[in-house]
Amino acid sequence: MLVIESGKFKGKRIDIVPDKRTRYTTGKVRRALISMFDVSDKEVLELCAGSGITGFEFLSNGAKFVTFVDASEKAIKTIKKNALILGVKESVNIVKIDARIFLKRNTKKFDIVFMDPPYELGIGNELLNLFGNEIWKNSIIVFEHSKYEKVKIPEFLEIIKQKKYGNIILEILRHIS
Structure with missing residues (x-):
């Protein structure tokens, strides 16, 4: 079980994905x-x-x-269950698709994008390169990755802030205007 840390659901527990490979944002x-x-x-x-x-x-x-995006059926089932636990089913969209395909097809604007792809497989860099089109101009992109991962920020993005938490790095990014 994981615990919501703040806000109106503070202290509420939600389920984890029944897969040892799944890593959670602390x-x-x-x-x-x-x-x-x-x-x-x-x-x-x-x-x-x-x-x-x-x-x-x-x-x-x-x-x-x-909007939650994950390619894993186990993750999708867990997100659906957690939305029911918290009573927020009407405030979520849950999409089972590879994040790279989602970004290539997406036409909706988002204020904040949070991405925490599997570490050290290069997926993070692939995802970053898909934020080049106009639809992402006003989005804040938060990229969580391992400090051991080689990250290449595309030229159309700039780092607003970078924070380190042990072996985890958060890159806060936006389009260069």
Whole structure:
């Protein structure tokens, strides 16, 4: 079980994905994220969502709507169950698709994008390169990755802030205007 760290669902427990390969954004990092942004009434996209814990943390703190994307059937079932546990089924869209394909096909604007792809497989760099089109111009992109991962930020994105939490790095990015 995971615990929501802040907001109206603080202390509520949600299920984890029944897969040992799934890694979760720590409570410390989620609390830090919430302190960095005013998520009130924001449209949020969580890529490589796993259990959905980060998106649910955003909803707990006032986000209007969260779209969860994951390629794993186990993750999708877990997110659906967690949305029911928290009573937020009407505030979420749950999409079973590879995050790279989702970004290539997406036409909807999001205020905040949070992505926590599997570490050290290059998927993060692939995802970053898919934020080049106009639809992402006003989005804040939060990229969680391992400090051991070689990250190449595309030239159309700039780092607004970088935070380190042990072996985890959060890159806060936006389009260069």
